[in-house]
Amino acid sequence: MPTKIEKDAVTGTDTTGHEWDGVKELNTPLPSWWIYTFWATIVFAIVYCVLYPAWPSLDGHTRGVLGYWSRAELAQELDTQVRARGRYVERIRATPLADIGKDPELLNFAIAGGRSAFQTNCVQCHGAGGAGSKGYPNLADDEWLWGGKLDQLHATIAYGVRNAHEKSRQSAMPRFGADGILTAAQVGAVTDYVLSLSGHGTAAPEGAKLFQDNCAACHQADGKGNQDLGAPNLADGLWLYGGDRNSIYRSVFYARNGSMPAWADRLDEATLKMLAIYVHSLGGGR
Amino acid sequence: MDTRLNDEDAVSVRVRKEAQPLYATRIKVYPRAVAGRWRTIKWSVLVLLLALYYLVPWLRWDRGPGAPDQAILIDLEGRRGWFFDVTIWPQEVYFVTGLLILGAVGLFLATSLFGRIWCGFACPQTVWTDLFMLVERLIEGDRNARVRLDRAPMSGGKIARKGLKHAAWLAIAAATGGAWVFYYVDAPSTVVKIFRGEASLEIYFFIGLLTATTYMLAGWAREQVCTYMCPWPRFQAAMLDEQSLLVTYEKWRGETRGKHKAGASWEGRGDCVDCTLCVAVCPMGIDIRDGQQLECIGCGLCVDACNQTMDKVGRPRGLIRWDTLARQQDRERRAAVGAWRALRPRTLLYGALLLIVTGAMLTAFLLRTDTELTVQRDRSPNFVRLSNGDIRNSYTVKVLNKTREERSLVLSLDGLAQASLAQVGDGAFTVHPDSVGTFRILVTVPATAAPSGSRSIEFIVRDRQGRERAAHGAVFIGPAR
Numbered sequence: 001m002p003t004k005i006e007k008d009a010v011t012g013t014d015t016t017g018h019e020w021d022g023v024k025e026l027n028t029p030l031p032s033w034w035i036y037t038f039w040a041t042i043v044f045a046i047v048y049c050v051l052y053p054a055w056p057s058l059d060g061h062t063r064g065v066l067g068y069w070s071r072a073e074l075a076q077e078l079d080t081q082v083r084a085r086g087r088y089v090e091r092i093r094a095t096p097l098a099d100i101g102k103d104p105e106l107l108n109f110a111i112a113g114g115r116s117a118f119q120t121n122c123v124q125c126h127g128a129g130g131a132g133s134k135g136y137p138n139l140a141d142d143e144w145l146w147g148g149k150l151d152q153l154h155a156t157i158a159y160g161v162r163n164a165h166e167k168s169r170q171s172a173m174p175r176f177g178a179d180g181i182l183t184a185a186q187v188g189a190v191t192d193y194v195l196s197l198s199g200h201g202t203a204a205p206e207g208a209k210l211f212q213d214n215c216a217a218c219h220q221a222d223g224k225g226n227q228d229l230g231a232p233n234l235a236d237g238l239w240l241y242g243g244d245r246n247s248i249y250r251s252v253f254y255a256r257n258g259s260m261p262a263w264a265d266r267l268d269e270a271t272l273k274m275l276a277i278y279v280h281s282l283g284g285g286r
Numbered sequence: 287m288d289t290r291l292n293d294e295d296a297v298s299v300r301v302r303k304e305a306q307p308l309y310a311t312r313i314k315v316y317p318r319a320v321a322g323r324w325r326t327i328k329w330s331v332l333v334l335l336l337a338l339y340y341l342v343p344w345l346r347w348d349r350g351p352g353a354p355d356q357a358i359l360i361d362l363e364g365r366r367g368w369f370f371d372v373t374i375w376p377q378e379v380y381f382v383t384g385l386l387i388l389g390a391v392g393l394f395l396a397t398s399l400f401g402r403i404w405c406g407f408a409c410p411q412t413v414w415t416d417l418f419m420l421v422e423r424l425i426e427g428d429r430n431a432r433v434r435l436d437r438a439p440m441s442g443g444k445i446a447r448k449g450l451k452h453a454a455w456l457a458i459a460a461a462t463g464g465a466w467v468f469y470y471v472d473a474p475s476t477v478v479k480i481f482r483g484e485a486s487l488e489i490y491f492f493i494g495l496l497t498a499t500t501y502m503l504a505g506w507a508r509e510q511v512c513t514y515m516c517p518w519p520r521f522q523a524a525m526l527d528e529q530s531l532l533v534t535y536e537k538w539r540g541e542t543r544g545k546h547k548a549g550a551s552w553e554g555r556g557d558c559v560d561c562t563l564c565v566a567v568c569p570m571g572i573d574i575r576d577g578q579q580l581e582c583i584g585c586g587l588c589v590d591a592c593n594q595t596m597d598k599v600g601r602p603r604g605l606i607r608w609d610t611l612a613r614q615q616d617r618e619r620r621a622a623v624g625a626w627r628a629l630r631p632r633t634l635l636y637g638a639l640l641l642i643v644t645g646a647m648l649t650a651f652l653l654r655t656d657t658e659l660t661v662q663r664d665r666s667p668n669f670v671r672l673s674n675g676d677i678r679n680s681y682t683v684k685v686l687n688k689t690r691e692e693r694s695l696v697l698s699l700d701g702l703a704q705a706s707l708a709q710v711g712d713g714a715f716t717v718h719p720d721s722v723g724t725f726r727i728l729v730t731v732p733a734t735a736a737p738s739g740s741r742s743i744e745f746i747v748r749d750r751q752g753r754e755r756a757a758h759g760a761v762f763i764g765p766a767r
Contacts, residue, residue, distance in 0.1 A: 104713035108724050111710075131667030140670045140680070236673035281710040283670060283680050283728045 085113075089270045097150050097273055107277070114278025117271050121263065130282045135241055135258055140282040143238045147227040148286040154276040158264040161230065165262035171229045176214065177253030184253075186210055191249045197223040197235040198243075314436070315509055315571035317419060318429035318563070322590025331407045332416055340461070343468035347371075350690060352719065360470050366720070373688060373720065378654070384647040391643060395636035397525040399628060401532040405518065406585030411511050414462070414504035415569065418455055425451045429566060455505045456497065463496030509570045512583055519580050528611040529627045533584050535575045535606050538618040543575075546599060557601045564588035564606055574606055657693070657755035658686035659747050668763045669736075677736035677764050681727045685747060685756070687717035694750055697727065701743040702762050704735040729762060736764035 005017040008026055016027045052064040088109045101107050126132050130139030146156045146169050159167040176182045193207030218231040225233035241247050241256055345357035347370055359368040367374035374381055396403055426432045426447055438444055467489050479485040503511055540558035565573045570581045574588045592606040616623045664680045687693045694716045699705050710726035717723035740761045747756045
């Protein structure tokens with residue numbers, strides 16, 4: 001509370017009436033330009049509230065008489081983008097998958113578009129450059145579970161693996177140990193045989209026999225795998241779930257049966273094509 | 287009397303003092319028309335520079351199909367600078383930097399030799415202000431008529447004259463802003479679009495912006511730009527010395543100034559008859575008889591004015607003249623007047639700098655290649671082990687083809703034994719004219735030949751004749767052993 005407002009003799013200005021240990025303060029009026037600016041900001045705010053969306057309500061917000069909405073603007077900008085890309089996207093839609101690579105311009109667009117879709121939808125499992133990780137296939141190397149040709153890649157991406165989609169890739173490896181098909185010792189023997197296929201150690205004849213009886217139907221007699229069934233090649237140096245004895249033992253005992261969503265439900269045709277081309281271009285494409 | 291003030295007095299004295307304004311009120315300058323040698327030179331330079339400015343965008347230069355036919359064009363959208371037979375790519379923007387350095391050093395040299403010749407004759411602010419003053423004089427009359435008109439009460443005639451003047455100014459300003467955009471877009475097709483209202487918003491924005499600035503700076507601000515806005519007057523003093531040619535007033539001969547009746551004796555007085563013509567014609571509104579000053583732009587109009595007067599009263603010309611401060615001192619001391627020394631350490635240094643920068647620019651320009659290569663390695667994964675044990679790295683290779691023809695090239699690799707290169711896609715390794723080709727290249731080596739960790743390699747692009755056109759370093763990464 002101001003206690004004693006006095007007039008300052010020197011400047012002719014009133015004091016604020018406060019006093020702190022003998023120090024008094026002048027109540028100099030604000031500069032008029034400052035006052036005008038202050039009022040102008042208030043007027044601006046009122047005008048803004050009338051013109052633009054400003055106040056939240058329980059079910060949304062005020063709309064503003066201009067009808068401007070930043071989300072609408074964003075939608076418009078995205079639409080412009082889509083239309084700018086439309087020329088290429090249309091060509092990709094119209095060109096058979098195998099012929100896109102013949103046109104360098106279209107190929108570069110498809111690789112760029114595929115990369116962008118990959119960064120959004122695929123990197124969570126397959127990694128930024130398609131390097132994959134344990135349990136998620138490396139897409140940059142040349143080993144494929146379901147085939148590395150363009151059309152095979154396209155089918156895998158579109159319909160996925162072991163999911164509910166009717167065209168999904170389907171196969172299931174039995175849980176040899178867990179379901180009691182083989183004893184733990186037999187699983188160990190098969191594991192040793194599988195390791196020996198890629199030159200790691202030697203295996204007892206029992207393992208070879210068990211392999212031919214139980215595994216060769218899908219993985220082939222020589223262990224080279226079968227891409228129609230998504231059965232991996234066991235004779236090379238690449239392992240999806242780890243190549244040490246323990247990992248392979250677990251794979252045989254419990255089976256793995258990884259799955260992947262069907263992207264045809266979520267992405268349009270051109271994007272699926274671009275994704276196939278991008279994955280193919282990572283270097284492992286056949 | 288005790289002259290010591292106590293505190294109370296000190297405060298009250300300070301408070302009672304008149305409030306000092308923080309800036310000098312502008313006094314409007316009404317330059318008077320003058321004829322003479324320097325005025326003629328100024329007009330000639332003005333015509334030449336304006337002609338260049340307005341006509342250059344209309345120069346055509348045939349570059350064949352697919353390229354613009356404007357001789358000088360800065361195509362921001364296409365990211366190319368076209369300059370007759372030279373095409374500048376964005377990564378060569380340092381040539382523009384070089385031109386700016388040349389401009390700066392050239393300005394230093396010219397200033398140390400001839401004073402503020404740039405300001406007085408060539409600066410856009412001077413040229414357009416001169417043009418605007420000419421329009422003003424044609425519409426409102428010369429100095430005295432303009433002063434009278436400004437003091438006269440508002441009337442129909444005054445409004446008509448003022449309105450006509452501002453309309454003419456705005457027209458010139460719009461033409462100025464309009465010509466500016468022609469340096470960035472194709473002139474003949476754009477001029478039609480502008481008048482039809484079909485040009486882009488950017489074009490109208492920049493025309494509007496430059497119209498506004500031209501109108502403001504040449505019409506209204508004028509000498510205020512040179513005195514208060516431009517940094518050049520502030521540091522040009524560092525370029526000048528006593529051997530620079532400047533506009534000088536021979537104080538020793540002119541003073542004591544005073545009116546002179548025809549036929550009266552010239553004994554015991556100076557040659558300056560105080561006709562103030564030199565002040566009346568000065569576009570900066572200063573008095574050169576006060577000596578060297580920051581506001582003087584060295585245009586020499588006062589030289590013309592004073593020579594007129596000296597001829598009239600029959601005294602020798604050159605009371606106000608272009609001269610060096612050293613020679614002026616010689617004259618004052620009645621000593622032998624030394625020759626003008628154009629060659630001195632300062633000018634030699636500026637000249638050498640000019641030569642060095644020009645040489646560097648020329649060298650860089652002559653060594654320009656028509657092909658460039660950039661290589662970007664995929665870092666995720668760092669390397670890929672293939673099923674047969676081979677190690678692979680992948681790269682995105684970009685080839686810049688700066689020629690005007692389709693180029694078919696060959697890519698090879700140095701520094702990695704047994705490496706094989708493969709290109710993704712079925713396309714050939716060809717690049718379109720004046721564009722960048724992007725290729726994905728896979729480099730594969732057998733496991734035994736793969737480096738442990740990273741190894742420096744080099745990509746080389748050769749033409750069909752096997753001549754190396756460009757190279758770019760990169761690394762190949764193998765599994766650490």
